[in-house]
Amino acid sequence: MNLMKNKVADYIITGQWAKKAYQEAQMYGKANAIASSADKTFSYIPDCSDLPISEDADYVYICENNTIYGTKFKELPNTKGKTLVADVSSCFLSEPVDVTKYGVIYGGVQKNIGPAGVVIVIIREDLITEDVLEGTPTMLRYKIHADAKSLYNTPPAYGIYICGKVFKWIKEMGGLEAMKAHNEKKAKILYDFLDESKLFKGTVEKKDRSLMNVPFVTGNEELDAKFVKEAKEAGFENLKGHRSVGGMRASIYNAMPIEGVEKLVEFMKKFEAENM
Amino acid sequence: MNLMKNKVADYIITGQWAKKAYQEAQMYGKANAIASSADKTFSYIPDCSDLPISEDADYVYICENNTIYGTKFKELPNTKGKTLVADVSSCFLSEPVDVTKYGVIYGGVQKNIGPAGVVIVIIREDLITEDVLEGTPTMLRYKIHADAKSLYNTPPAYGIYICGKVFKWIKEMGGLEAMKAHNEKKAKILYDFLDESKLFKGTVEKKDRSLMNVPFVTGNEELDAKFVKEAKEAGFENLKGHRSVGGMRASIYNAMPIEGVEKLVEFMKKFEAENM
Numbered sequence: 001m002n003l004m005k006n007k008v009a010d011y012i013i014t015g016q017w018a019k020k021a022y023q024e025a026q027m028y029g030k031a032n033a034i035a036s037s038a039d040k041t042f043s044y045i046p047d048c049s050d051l052p053i054s055e056d057a058d059y060v061y062i063c064e065n066n067t068i069y070g071t072k073f074k075e076l077p078n079t080k081g082k083t084l085v086a087d088v089s090s091c092f093l094s095e096p097v098d099v100t101k102y103g104v105i106y107g108g109v110q111k112n113i114g115p116a117g118v119v120i121v122i123i124r125e126d127l128i129t130e131d132v133l134e135g136t137p138t139m140l141r142y143k144i145h146a147d148a149k150s151l152y153n154t155p156p157a158y159g160i161y162i163c164g165k166v167f168k169w170i171k172e173m174g175g176l177e178a179m180k181a182h183n184e185k186k187a188k189i190l191y192d193f194l195d196e197s198k199l200f201k202g203t204v205e206k207k208d209r210s211l212m213n214v215p216f217v218t219g220n221e222e223l224d225a226k227f228v229k230e231a232k233e234a235g236f237e238n239l240k241g242h243r244s245v246g247g248m249r250a251s252i253y254n255a256m257p258i259e260g261v262e263k264l265v266e267f268m269k270k271f272e273a274e275n276m
Numbered sequence: 277m278n279l280m281k282n283k284v285a286d287y288i289i290t291g292q293w294a295k296k297a298y299q300e301a302q303m304y305g306k307a308n309a310i311a312s313s314a315d316k317t318f319s320y321i322p323d324c325s326d327l328p329i330s331e332d333a334d335y336v337y338i339c340e341n342n343t344i345y346g347t348k349f350k351e352l353p354n355t356k357g358k359t360l361v362a363d364v365s366s367c368f369l370s371e372p373v374d375v376t377k378y379g380v381i382y383g384g385v386q387k388n389i390g391p392a393g394v395v396i397v398i399i400r401e402d403l404i405t406e407d408v409l410e411g412t413p414t415m416l417r418y419k420i421h422a423d424a425k426s427l428y429n430t431p432p433a434y435g436i437y438i439c440g441k442v443f444k445w446i447k448e449m450g451g452l453e454a455m456k457a458h459n460e461k462k463a464k465i466l467y468d469f470l471d472e473s474k475l476f477k478g479t480v481e482k483k484d485r486s487l488m489n490v491p492f493v494t495g496n497e498e499l500d501a502k503f504v505k506e507a508k509e510a511g512f513e514n515l516k517g518h519r520s521v522g523g524m525r526a527s528i529y530n531a532m533p534i535e536g537v538e539k540l541v542e543f544m545k546k547f548e549a550e551n552m
Binding site: 020024027110115116117118135140156157158 | 384430434
Protein backbone atom coordinates (compact mmCIF):
# COMPACT_ATOMS: atom_id res chain seq x y z
CA MET A 1 0.00 0.00 0.00
CA ASN A 2 2.98 2.26 0.57
CA LEU A 3 4.96 1.25 -2.50
CA MET A 4 2.42 0.47 -5.23
CA LYS A 5 2.64 3.73 -7.16
CA ASN A 6 2.03 1.97 -10.50
CA LYS A 7 -0.07 -0.71 -8.82
CA VAL A 8 2.18 -3.43 -10.23
CA ALA A 9 4.39 -5.74 -8.21
CA ASP A 10 6.33 -8.93 -8.92
CA TYR A 11 6.39 -11.83 -6.47
CA ILE A 12 8.74 -14.79 -6.23
CA ILE A 13 6.77 -17.57 -4.60
CA THR A 14 8.98 -19.75 -2.42
CA GLY A 15 6.58 -20.68 0.39
CA GLN A 16 3.54 -19.87 2.48
CA TRP A 17 4.49 -16.33 3.40
CA ALA A 18 5.39 -15.35 -0.13
CA LYS A 19 2.06 -16.80 -1.25
CA LYS A 20 0.14 -14.85 1.40
CA ALA A 21 1.96 -11.63 0.51
CA TYR A 22 1.22 -12.24 -3.19
CA GLN A 23 -2.48 -12.84 -2.48
CA GLU A 24 -2.65 -9.71 -0.31
CA ALA A 25 -1.07 -7.58 -3.02
CA GLN A 26 -3.76 -8.69 -5.47
CA MET A 27 -6.24 -6.63 -3.43
CA TYR A 28 -4.38 -3.45 -4.29
CA GLY A 29 -3.09 -3.82 -7.82
CA LYS A 30 -1.63 -6.23 -10.34
CA ALA A 31 0.53 -8.77 -8.56
CA ASN A 32 2.56 -11.06 -10.81
CA ALA A 33 4.02 -14.40 -9.72
CA ILE A 34 7.20 -14.23 -11.80
CA ALA A 35 8.73 -17.41 -10.35
CA SER A 36 7.68 -20.21 -8.05
CA SER A 37 8.99 -23.41 -6.52
CA ALA A 38 5.52 -24.75 -5.72
CA ASP A 39 6.07 -27.57 -8.24
CA LYS A 40 8.43 -29.34 -5.79
CA THR A 41 6.78 -28.41 -2.47
CA PHE A 42 9.00 -25.31 -2.23
CA SER A 43 12.09 -27.46 -1.71
CA TYR A 44 14.34 -25.12 -3.70
CA ILE A 45 14.83 -21.48 -4.68
CA PRO A 46 14.10 -20.80 -8.37
CA ASP A 47 16.86 -19.46 -10.61
CA CYS A 48 16.40 -15.71 -10.26
CA SER A 49 19.20 -14.52 -12.50
CA ASP A 50 17.00 -13.56 -15.45
CA LEU A 51 13.34 -13.31 -14.45
CA PRO A 52 10.56 -11.63 -16.45
CA ILE A 53 10.52 -8.56 -14.22
CA SER A 54 7.57 -6.33 -15.14
CA GLU A 55 8.60 -3.11 -16.80
CA ASP A 56 6.42 -0.99 -14.53
CA ALA A 57 6.88 -3.08 -11.36
CA ASP A 58 6.96 -0.96 -8.21
CA TYR A 59 8.99 -3.66 -6.50
CA VAL A 60 10.06 -7.30 -6.53
CA TYR A 61 9.16 -9.28 -3.42
CA ILE A 62 10.96 -12.20 -1.81
CA CYS A 63 10.67 -14.07 1.46
CA GLU A 64 14.40 -14.50 2.01
CA ASN A 65 14.35 -17.49 4.37
CA ASN A 66 11.43 -19.89 4.26
CA THR A 67 10.85 -21.18 7.76
CA ILE A 68 8.51 -24.03 6.89
CA TYR A 69 10.46 -25.36 3.88
CA GLY A 70 14.01 -24.65 5.03
CA THR A 71 15.20 -22.73 1.97
CA LYS A 72 17.16 -19.49 1.77
CA PHE A 73 18.06 -17.13 -1.05
CA LYS A 74 21.86 -17.45 -1.10
CA GLU A 75 21.96 -14.89 -3.86
CA LEU A 76 19.46 -12.06 -4.17
CA PRO A 77 17.36 -12.02 -7.36
CA ASN A 78 18.42 -9.86 -10.26
CA THR A 79 15.61 -7.30 -10.08
CA LYS A 80 16.87 -5.43 -13.15
CA GLY A 81 16.93 -2.17 -11.26
CA LYS A 82 13.57 -2.58 -9.51
CA THR A 83 13.23 -2.11 -5.75
CA LEU A 84 13.76 -5.32 -3.79
CA VAL A 85 11.39 -5.92 -0.86
CA ALA A 86 12.33 -8.75 1.48
CA ASP A 87 10.58 -10.40 4.38
CA VAL A 88 13.54 -11.46 6.53
CA SER A 89 11.58 -12.61 9.59
CA SER A 90 13.40 -15.92 9.96
CA CYS A 91 16.95 -14.96 8.94
CA PHE A 92 17.43 -11.38 10.16
CA LEU A 93 20.67 -10.98 12.15
CA SER A 94 21.77 -14.55 11.35
CA GLU A 95 24.54 -13.18 9.11
CA PRO A 96 25.71 -9.82 7.70
CA VAL A 97 23.26 -8.03 5.39
CA ASP A 98 24.16 -5.55 2.66
CA VAL A 99 21.22 -3.19 3.19
CA THR A 100 22.12 -1.19 0.08
CA LYS A 101 20.78 -4.03 -2.09
CA TYR A 102 17.23 -3.70 -0.72
CA GLY A 103 14.47 -1.11 -0.84
CA VAL A 104 12.60 -2.54 2.14
CA ILE A 105 13.73 -5.16 4.66
CA TYR A 106 11.06 -6.15 7.14
CA GLY A 107 10.22 -8.85 9.60
CA GLY A 108 8.79 -9.88 12.91
CA VAL A 109 11.47 -10.03 15.59
CA GLN A 110 10.35 -13.31 17.12
CA LYS A 111 13.00 -15.58 15.60
CA ASN A 112 16.41 -14.03 16.24
CA ILE A 113 15.78 -10.72 17.97
CA GLY A 114 13.14 -10.62 20.67
CA PRO A 115 9.63 -11.55 21.79
CA ALA A 116 6.71 -11.62 19.33
CA GLY A 117 4.94 -8.27 19.08
CA VAL A 118 7.70 -6.10 17.59
CA VAL A 119 8.33 -5.54 13.89
CA ILE A 120 11.52 -4.22 12.30
CA VAL A 121 11.50 -2.24 9.05
CA ILE A 122 14.58 -0.93 7.25
CA ILE A 123 13.45 1.22 4.33
CA ARG A 124 15.30 3.34 1.79
CA GLU A 125 14.52 6.95 2.59
CA ASP A 126 13.18 7.89 -0.85
CA LEU A 127 10.51 5.18 -0.48
CA ILE A 128 9.05 6.91 2.60
CA THR A 129 6.45 9.19 1.03
CA GLU A 130 2.95 10.52 1.53
CA ASP A 131 2.03 9.17 -1.88
CA VAL A 132 0.41 5.91 -0.72
CA LEU A 133 -2.65 4.08 -2.00
CA GLU A 134 -5.95 5.75 -1.17
CA GLY A 135 -7.45 4.21 1.93
CA THR A 136 -4.15 3.17 3.48
CA PRO A 137 -4.81 3.25 7.24
CA THR A 138 -2.72 5.82 9.09
CA MET A 139 -1.16 3.10 11.22
CA LEU A 140 0.11 1.32 8.09
CA ARG A 141 1.89 4.34 6.58
CA TYR A 142 5.66 4.21 6.79
CA LYS A 143 5.93 8.02 6.74
CA ILE A 144 3.80 8.34 9.88
CA HIS A 145 6.09 6.02 11.81
CA ALA A 146 9.32 7.46 10.36
CA ASP A 147 8.27 11.06 11.17
CA ALA A 148 7.29 10.04 14.71
CA LYS A 149 10.55 8.12 15.19
CA SER A 150 8.55 4.92 15.80
CA LEU A 151 6.62 6.53 18.66
CA TYR A 152 3.35 7.18 16.84
CA ASN A 153 1.73 4.35 18.75
CA THR A 154 2.40 3.50 22.39
CA PRO A 155 5.51 1.40 21.81
CA PRO A 156 5.69 -2.18 23.13
CA ALA A 157 8.45 -1.13 25.51
CA TYR A 158 9.13 -4.53 27.05
CA GLY A 159 9.65 -6.15 23.65
CA ILE A 160 11.90 -3.33 22.46
CA TYR A 161 13.92 -3.55 25.68
CA ILE A 162 14.56 -7.26 25.11
CA CYS A 163 15.54 -6.56 21.47
CA GLY A 164 18.08 -4.07 22.81
CA LYS A 165 19.54 -6.71 25.10
CA VAL A 166 19.82 -9.14 22.16
CA PHE A 167 21.53 -6.48 20.01
CA LYS A 168 24.12 -6.04 22.78
CA TRP A 169 24.54 -9.80 23.10
CA ILE A 170 25.18 -10.08 19.34
CA LYS A 171 27.79 -7.31 19.56
CA GLU A 172 29.48 -9.03 22.49
CA MET A 173 29.53 -12.29 20.52
CA GLY A 174 31.44 -10.51 17.76
CA GLY A 175 28.66 -9.10 15.61
CA LEU A 176 27.00 -10.54 12.52
CA GLU A 177 30.22 -12.06 11.10
CA ALA A 178 30.54 -14.09 14.29
CA MET A 179 26.82 -15.00 14.15
CA LYS A 180 27.30 -16.28 10.60
CA ALA A 181 30.29 -18.42 11.60
CA HIS A 182 28.37 -19.73 14.62
CA ASN A 183 25.30 -20.56 12.53
CA GLU A 184 27.29 -22.17 9.70
CA LYS A 185 29.10 -24.37 12.22
CA LYS A 186 25.79 -25.47 13.77
CA ALA A 187 24.07 -26.11 10.43
CA LYS A 188 27.09 -28.05 9.07
CA ILE A 189 26.90 -30.54 11.95
CA LEU A 190 23.29 -31.31 11.09
CA TYR A 191 23.56 -31.23 7.29
CA ASP A 192 26.73 -33.37 7.32
CA PHE A 193 24.92 -35.99 9.33
CA LEU A 194 21.87 -35.86 7.06
CA ASP A 195 24.09 -36.35 4.01
CA GLU A 196 25.72 -39.47 5.44
CA SER A 197 22.71 -40.95 7.26
CA LYS A 198 21.09 -44.08 5.89
CA LEU A 199 17.79 -43.31 7.64
CA PHE A 200 17.35 -39.55 7.58
CA LYS A 201 17.59 -37.22 4.63
CA GLY A 202 17.29 -33.49 4.11
CA THR A 203 14.41 -32.32 1.90
CA VAL A 204 15.98 -29.19 0.41
CA GLU A 205 18.29 -28.81 -2.58
CA LYS A 206 21.78 -28.46 -1.15
CA LYS A 207 22.52 -25.10 -2.75
CA ASP A 208 19.41 -23.55 -1.15
CA ARG A 209 19.67 -24.88 2.39
CA SER A 210 18.73 -22.51 5.18
CA LEU A 211 21.08 -21.90 8.11
CA MET A 212 18.07 -21.48 10.38
CA ASN A 213 15.53 -24.20 9.55
CA VAL A 214 16.54 -27.75 8.67
CA PRO A 215 13.69 -30.01 7.49
CA PHE A 216 14.31 -33.74 7.19
CA VAL A 217 12.43 -37.02 6.80
CA THR A 218 12.97 -40.74 7.13
CA GLY A 219 10.80 -41.43 4.11
CA ASN A 220 8.35 -43.33 6.30
CA GLU A 221 5.54 -41.40 8.00
CA GLU A 222 5.18 -43.82 10.88
CA LEU A 223 8.88 -43.69 11.58
CA ASP A 224 8.76 -39.89 11.41
CA ALA A 225 6.01 -39.86 14.04
CA LYS A 226 7.97 -42.31 16.20
CA PHE A 227 11.05 -40.11 15.96
CA VAL A 228 9.16 -36.93 16.92
CA LYS A 229 7.59 -38.74 19.89
CA GLU A 230 10.82 -40.24 21.19
CA ALA A 231 12.73 -37.00 20.60
CA LYS A 232 10.14 -35.13 22.64
CA GLU A 233 10.50 -37.64 25.45
CA ALA A 234 14.25 -37.07 25.32
CA GLY A 235 13.73 -33.31 25.67
CA PHE A 236 13.87 -32.11 22.04
CA GLU A 237 10.96 -29.73 21.47
CA ASN A 238 9.19 -28.61 18.29
CA LEU A 239 10.82 -31.10 15.94
CA LYS A 240 7.59 -31.90 14.13
CA GLY A 241 7.54 -30.48 10.61
CA HIS A 242 4.86 -28.03 9.55
CA ARG A 243 1.57 -29.80 8.74
CA SER A 244 1.91 -28.75 5.07
CA VAL A 245 5.14 -30.72 4.58
CA GLY A 246 5.19 -33.36 7.34
CA GLY A 247 8.42 -34.95 8.54
CA MET A 248 10.69 -33.11 10.92
CA ARG A 249 12.22 -29.66 11.15
CA ALA A 250 15.00 -28.47 13.43
CA SER A 251 15.00 -24.69 13.92
CA ILE A 252 18.46 -23.58 14.94
CA TYR A 253 18.17 -19.82 15.33
CA ASN A 254 20.93 -17.63 16.78
CA ALA A 255 19.93 -18.56 20.31
CA MET A 256 20.47 -22.32 19.79
CA PRO A 257 23.89 -23.34 21.13
CA ILE A 258 26.19 -25.75 19.27
CA GLU A 259 25.62 -28.26 22.05
CA GLY A 260 21.91 -28.33 21.15
CA VAL A 261 22.69 -29.43 17.60
CA GLU A 262 25.34 -31.91 18.74
CA LYS A 263 22.91 -33.52 21.16
CA LEU A 264 20.23 -33.74 18.44
CA VAL A 265 22.61 -35.47 16.00
CA GLU A 266 23.69 -37.85 18.76
CA PHE A 267 20.05 -38.70 19.38
CA MET A 268 19.39 -39.13 15.64
CA LYS A 269 22.35 -41.54 15.38
CA LYS A 270 21.01 -43.59 18.27
CA PHE A 271 17.53 -43.62 16.71
CA GLU A 272 19.00 -44.68 13.38
CA ALA A 273 20.92 -47.57 14.97
CA GLU A 274 17.77 -48.76 16.73
CA ASN A 275 15.48 -48.50 13.70
CA MET A 276 17.47 -49.70 10.68
CA MET B 277 -13.49 -0.68 7.75
CA ASN B 278 -15.22 -3.68 9.30
CA LEU B 279 -18.45 -1.94 10.26
CA MET B 280 -19.10 0.73 7.61
CA LYS B 281 -21.66 -1.14 5.54
CA ASN B 282 -23.54 2.09 4.69
CA LYS B 283 -20.33 4.11 4.87
CA VAL B 284 -21.89 6.41 7.48
CA ALA B 285 -20.76 6.76 11.09
CA ASP B 286 -21.46 9.21 13.92
CA TYR B 287 -18.71 10.44 16.23
CA ILE B 288 -18.92 12.12 19.63
CA ILE B 289 -15.79 14.21 19.95
CA THR B 290 -14.59 14.36 23.55
CA GLY B 291 -10.82 14.50 23.07
CA GLN B 292 -7.77 13.70 20.97
CA TRP B 293 -8.51 10.04 20.38
CA ALA B 294 -12.11 10.65 19.36
CA LYS B 295 -10.84 13.32 16.98
CA LYS B 296 -8.26 10.99 15.46
CA ALA B 297 -10.83 8.22 15.08
CA TYR B 298 -13.24 10.68 13.45
CA GLN B 299 -10.58 11.89 11.00
CA GLU B 300 -9.61 8.31 10.16
CA ALA B 301 -13.22 7.38 9.43
CA GLN B 302 -13.47 10.23 6.94
CA MET B 303 -11.11 8.25 4.68
CA TYR B 304 -13.68 5.49 4.35
CA GLY B 305 -17.09 7.09 4.32
CA LYS B 306 -19.21 9.90 5.72
CA ALA B 307 -18.18 10.55 9.31
CA ASN B 308 -20.41 12.95 11.24
CA ALA B 309 -19.36 14.80 14.39
CA ILE B 310 -22.75 14.74 16.13
CA ALA B 311 -21.51 16.25 19.41
CA SER B 312 -18.30 17.80 20.71
CA SER B 313 -16.87 19.37 23.84
CA ALA B 314 -14.03 21.08 21.98
CA ASP B 315 -15.56 24.48 22.89
CA LYS B 316 -14.33 24.12 26.50
CA THR B 317 -11.06 22.21 25.91
CA PHE B 318 -12.90 18.91 26.28
CA SER B 319 -13.51 19.54 30.00
CA TYR B 320 -16.95 17.91 29.95
CA ILE B 321 -19.01 15.21 28.27
CA PRO B 322 -21.78 16.61 26.05
CA ASP B 323 -25.40 15.77 26.80
CA CYS B 324 -25.94 12.61 24.77
CA SER B 325 -29.56 11.89 25.65
CA ASP B 326 -31.02 13.12 22.37
CA LEU B 327 -28.36 13.47 19.69
CA PRO B 328 -28.98 13.82 15.93
CA ILE B 329 -28.04 10.21 15.23
CA SER B 330 -27.85 9.64 11.47
CA GLU B 331 -30.63 7.45 10.16
CA ASP B 332 -28.24 5.25 8.19
CA ALA B 333 -25.35 5.34 10.69
CA ASP B 334 -23.47 2.06 10.86
CA TYR B 335 -22.39 2.89 14.39
CA VAL B 336 -21.95 5.63 16.99
CA TYR B 337 -18.44 6.08 18.31
CA ILE B 338 -17.26 7.22 21.75
CA CYS B 339 -13.95 7.32 23.57
CA GLU B 340 -15.35 6.35 26.96
CA ASN B 341 -12.60 7.71 29.20
CA ASN B 342 -10.49 10.61 27.97
CA THR B 343 -6.98 10.17 29.38
CA ILE B 344 -5.69 13.63 28.55
CA TYR B 345 -8.74 15.60 29.69
CA GLY B 346 -9.89 13.47 32.59
CA THR B 347 -13.50 12.98 31.53
CA LYS B 348 -15.58 9.82 31.48
CA PHE B 349 -18.99 8.92 30.08
CA LYS B 350 -20.96 8.13 33.25
CA GLU B 351 -23.93 7.29 31.12
CA LEU B 352 -23.67 5.81 27.66
CA PRO B 353 -25.15 7.89 24.83
CA ASN B 354 -28.63 7.16 23.61
CA THR B 355 -27.73 5.75 20.18
CA LYS B 356 -31.36 5.29 19.22
CA GLY B 357 -30.79 1.67 18.36
CA LYS B 358 -27.53 2.12 16.48
CA THR B 359 -24.46 0.05 17.32
CA LEU B 360 -22.25 1.63 19.99
CA VAL B 361 -18.48 1.43 19.42
CA ALA B 362 -16.31 2.41 22.38
CA ASP B 363 -12.58 2.90 22.80
CA VAL B 364 -12.12 1.91 26.44
CA SER B 365 -8.30 1.98 26.51
CA SER B 366 -8.03 4.03 29.69
CA CYS B 367 -10.97 2.72 31.71
CA PHE B 368 -11.25 -0.98 30.83
CA LEU B 369 -11.48 -3.18 33.95
CA SER B 370 -11.70 -0.16 36.26
CA GLU B 371 -15.35 -1.02 37.01
CA PRO B 372 -18.04 -3.48 35.83
CA VAL B 373 -19.11 -3.17 32.19
CA ASP B 374 -22.47 -4.20 30.75
CA VAL B 375 -21.16 -5.57 27.46
CA THR B 376 -24.68 -6.01 26.11
CA LYS B 377 -24.90 -2.24 25.62
CA TYR B 378 -22.06 -2.17 23.11
CA GLY B 379 -21.43 -3.47 19.62
CA VAL B 380 -17.66 -3.16 19.87
CA ILE B 381 -15.48 -2.52 22.92
CA TYR B 382 -11.80 -2.11 22.12
CA GLY B 383 -8.64 -0.77 23.64
CA GLY B 384 -4.92 -1.07 24.15
CA VAL B 385 -4.14 -2.99 27.33
CA GLN B 386 -1.40 -0.67 28.54
CA LYS B 387 -3.38 1.18 31.22
CA ASN B 388 -5.10 -1.37 33.44
CA ILE B 389 -4.30 -4.77 31.96
CA GLY B 390 -0.76 -5.38 30.76
CA PRO B 391 2.23 -4.14 28.79
CA ALA B 392 1.80 -2.09 25.60
CA GLY B 393 1.58 -4.24 22.49
CA VAL B 394 -1.65 -6.13 23.13
CA VAL B 395 -5.13 -5.03 22.06
CA ILE B 396 -8.44 -6.29 23.41
CA VAL B 397 -11.60 -6.39 21.30
CA ILE B 398 -15.04 -7.49 22.50
CA ILE B 399 -17.39 -7.57 19.54
CA ARG B 400 -20.98 -8.65 19.10
CA GLU B 401 -20.96 -11.81 17.04
CA ASP B 402 -23.29 -10.58 14.30
CA LEU B 403 -20.82 -7.75 13.57
CA ILE B 404 -18.07 -10.22 12.66
CA THR B 405 -18.62 -10.66 8.94
CA GLU B 406 -16.76 -11.01 5.68
CA ASP B 407 -18.64 -8.00 4.34
CA VAL B 408 -15.95 -5.39 5.01
CA LEU B 409 -14.85 -2.38 2.98
CA GLU B 410 -12.93 -3.23 -0.18
CA GLY B 411 -9.22 -2.99 0.45
CA THR B 412 -9.41 -3.80 4.15
CA PRO B 413 -6.06 -5.47 4.91
CA THR B 414 -6.41 -9.08 6.03
CA MET B 415 -4.74 -8.27 9.35
CA LEU B 416 -7.42 -5.66 10.10
CA ARG B 417 -10.41 -7.96 9.57
CA TYR B 418 -12.18 -9.02 12.73
CA LYS B 419 -13.42 -12.23 11.11
CA ILE B 420 -9.88 -13.39 10.37
CA HIS B 421 -8.88 -13.03 14.01
CA ALA B 422 -12.13 -14.46 15.38
CA ASP B 423 -11.96 -17.52 13.11
CA ALA B 424 -8.32 -18.09 14.07
CA LYS B 425 -9.10 -17.65 17.79
CA SER B 426 -6.65 -14.71 17.93
CA LEU B 427 -3.80 -16.86 16.63
CA TYR B 428 -3.73 -15.61 13.04
CA ASN B 429 -0.55 -13.69 13.77
CA THR B 430 2.26 -14.91 16.01
CA PRO B 431 0.76 -13.77 19.30
CA PRO B 432 2.74 -11.47 21.63
CA ALA B 433 2.91 -14.25 24.20
CA TYR B 434 4.74 -12.35 26.92
CA GLY B 435 2.19 -9.52 26.91
CA ILE B 436 -0.74 -11.95 26.93
CA TYR B 437 0.87 -13.87 29.80
CA ILE B 438 1.11 -10.70 31.88
CA CYS B 439 -2.52 -9.82 31.04
CA GLY B 440 -3.48 -13.26 32.37
CA LYS B 441 -1.67 -12.56 35.61
CA VAL B 442 -3.51 -9.23 35.95
CA PHE B 443 -6.87 -10.91 35.29
CA LYS B 444 -6.12 -13.32 38.11
CA TRP B 445 -5.05 -10.47 40.39
CA ILE B 446 -8.31 -8.64 39.70
CA LYS B 447 -10.28 -11.79 40.54
CA GLU B 448 -8.33 -12.24 43.75
CA MET B 449 -9.02 -8.61 44.65
CA GLY B 450 -12.76 -9.32 44.37
CA GLY B 451 -13.42 -8.68 40.69
CA LEU B 452 -14.63 -5.55 38.95
CA GLU B 453 -17.04 -4.53 41.75
CA ALA B 454 -14.08 -4.43 44.11
CA MET B 455 -12.00 -2.56 41.52
CA LYS B 456 -14.72 0.05 41.23
CA ALA B 457 -14.91 0.53 45.02
CA HIS B 458 -11.10 0.72 45.19
CA ASN B 459 -10.94 3.27 42.38
CA GLU B 460 -13.80 5.39 43.74
CA LYS B 461 -12.12 5.51 47.13
CA LYS B 462 -8.84 6.64 45.58
CA ALA B 463 -10.43 9.24 43.31
CA LYS B 464 -12.57 10.63 46.16
CA ILE B 465 -9.47 11.39 48.23
CA LEU B 466 -8.04 13.47 45.40
CA TYR B 467 -11.26 15.14 44.22
CA ASP B 468 -12.32 15.99 47.79
CA PHE B 469 -9.01 17.73 48.32
CA LEU B 470 -9.26 19.58 44.98
CA ASP B 471 -12.75 20.79 45.93
CA GLU B 472 -11.59 22.26 49.23
CA SER B 473 -8.13 23.47 48.18
CA LYS B 474 -7.52 27.20 47.88
CA LEU B 475 -4.59 26.67 45.52
CA PHE B 476 -5.46 23.68 43.34
CA LYS B 477 -8.59 23.09 41.36
CA GLY B 478 -9.87 20.31 39.11
CA THR B 479 -10.46 21.21 35.48
CA VAL B 480 -13.36 18.88 34.70
CA GLU B 481 -17.09 19.34 35.32
CA LYS B 482 -17.87 17.34 38.44
CA LYS B 483 -20.47 15.10 36.85
CA ASP B 484 -18.00 13.95 34.17
CA ARG B 485 -14.91 13.30 36.28
CA SER B 486 -12.83 10.24 35.40
CA LEU B 487 -11.89 7.70 38.05
CA MET B 488 -8.60 7.12 36.25
CA ASN B 489 -7.19 10.49 35.22
CA VAL B 490 -7.42 13.58 37.41
CA PRO B 491 -6.25 16.83 35.79
CA PHE B 492 -5.77 19.91 37.98
CA VAL B 493 -4.17 23.37 37.90
CA THR B 494 -3.16 26.15 40.23
CA GLY B 495 -4.28 28.78 37.74
CA ASN B 496 -0.69 30.00 37.47
CA GLU B 497 1.61 28.39 34.90
CA GLU B 498 4.81 29.15 36.80
CA LEU B 499 3.38 27.65 39.96
CA ASP B 500 2.24 24.61 37.99
CA ALA B 501 5.80 24.12 36.72
CA LYS B 502 7.20 24.57 40.23
CA PHE B 503 4.76 21.96 41.55
CA VAL B 504 5.65 19.42 38.85
CA LYS B 505 9.36 19.95 39.53
CA GLU B 506 9.12 19.65 43.31
CA ALA B 507 6.74 16.70 43.06
CA LYS B 508 9.21 14.90 40.82
CA GLU B 509 12.00 15.55 43.32
CA ALA B 510 9.75 14.08 46.01
CA GLY B 511 9.24 10.92 43.93
CA PHE B 512 5.93 11.62 42.15
CA GLU B 513 6.35 10.74 38.48
CA ASN B 514 4.41 11.82 35.38
CA LEU B 515 2.35 14.54 37.03
CA LYS B 516 2.83 16.99 34.17
CA GLY B 517 -0.38 17.50 32.21
CA HIS B 518 -0.50 16.71 28.50
CA ARG B 519 1.08 19.48 26.42
CA SER B 520 -2.30 20.28 24.86
CA VAL B 521 -3.85 21.27 28.23
CA GLY B 522 -0.93 22.12 30.51
CA GLY B 523 -1.24 21.95 34.30
CA MET B 524 -1.05 18.64 36.09
CA ARG B 525 -2.62 15.21 35.75
CA ALA B 526 -2.58 12.36 38.21
CA SER B 527 -3.24 8.98 36.60
CA ILE B 528 -4.56 6.59 39.20
CA TYR B 529 -5.15 3.35 37.30
CA ASN B 530 -6.04 0.07 38.99
CA ALA B 531 -2.40 -0.55 39.91
CA MET B 532 -2.06 2.67 41.95
CA PRO B 533 -2.50 1.90 45.66
CA ILE B 534 -4.55 4.14 47.97
CA GLU B 535 -1.30 5.08 49.73
CA GLY B 536 -0.05 6.61 46.49
CA VAL B 537 -3.02 8.98 46.34
CA GLU B 538 -2.81 9.75 50.06
CA LYS B 539 0.87 10.63 49.75
CA LEU B 540 0.15 12.85 46.75
CA VAL B 541 -2.58 14.77 48.61
CA GLU B 542 -0.27 15.12 51.60
CA PHE B 543 2.39 16.58 49.31
CA MET B 544 -0.15 18.92 47.67
CA LYS B 545 -1.25 20.20 51.08
CA LYS B 546 2.34 20.91 52.03
CA PHE B 547 2.94 22.68 48.70
CA GLU B 548 -0.22 24.72 49.19
CA ALA B 549 0.86 25.80 52.68
CA GLU B 550 4.26 26.86 51.34
CA ASN B 551 2.95 28.72 48.32
CA MET B 552 -0.18 30.58 49.40
